[in-house]
Amino acid sequence: MLTATIGVAHLGAVLAASLSGLDALPITILCLPIGLSLILSLRAHVYRTAKAAITTLVFEGTGDGSYRIFQGSESEGIRCRVRTLFVTRFGVVLTVACEDRLRSRALVIAADAVGRETFRQLRVRLKIAPPVA
Numbered sequence: 603m604l605t606a607t608i609g610v611a612h613l614g615a616v617l618a619a620s621l622s623g624l625d626a627l628p629i630t631i632l633c634l635p636i637g638l639s640l641i642l643s644l645r646a647h648v649y650r651t652a653k654a655a656i657t658t659l660v661f662e663g664t665g666d667g668s669y670r671i672f673q674g675s676e677s678e679g680i681r682c683r684v685r686t687l688f689v690t691r692f693g694v695v696l697t698v699a700c701e702d703r704l705r706s707r708a709l710v711i712a713a714d715a716v717g718r719e720t721f722r723q724l725r726v727r728l729k730i731a732p733p734v735a
Contacts, residue, residue: 604712605648612640647710656709689728
């Protein structure tokens with residue numbers, strides 16, 4: 603589902619560029635960054651193979667609503683706090699601010715990306731006690 607959403611969004615951008623009435627060369631120049639964005643989005647959010655892709659999210663029981671994220675195969679996570687939160691039955695989008703970065707990072711979890719019960723527990727946890735800083 604996430605793959606389709608990302609694909610349709612990028613396809614829409616290419617279609618909009620194509621219908622802009624420009625010549626072939628400017629359209630090609632406009633479509634190159636869109637294609638690059640598609641590749642980077644798929645690597646980071648769908649396949650989770652990008653270097654900085656978040657592969658694991660662990661709730662810390664410290665009472666302050668903090669999480670620890672893990673990138674790839676690293677053994678020690680990075681402490682983060684959720685800045686914005688969007689929860690639906692189709693997926694969860696978290697924007698997290700981490701100790702080691704100035705910019706926030708987005709974590710998209712589609713409903714079909716994890717087990718049904720795990721996703722239900724995540725949704726319940728985030729709806730009952732949203733950890734937004």
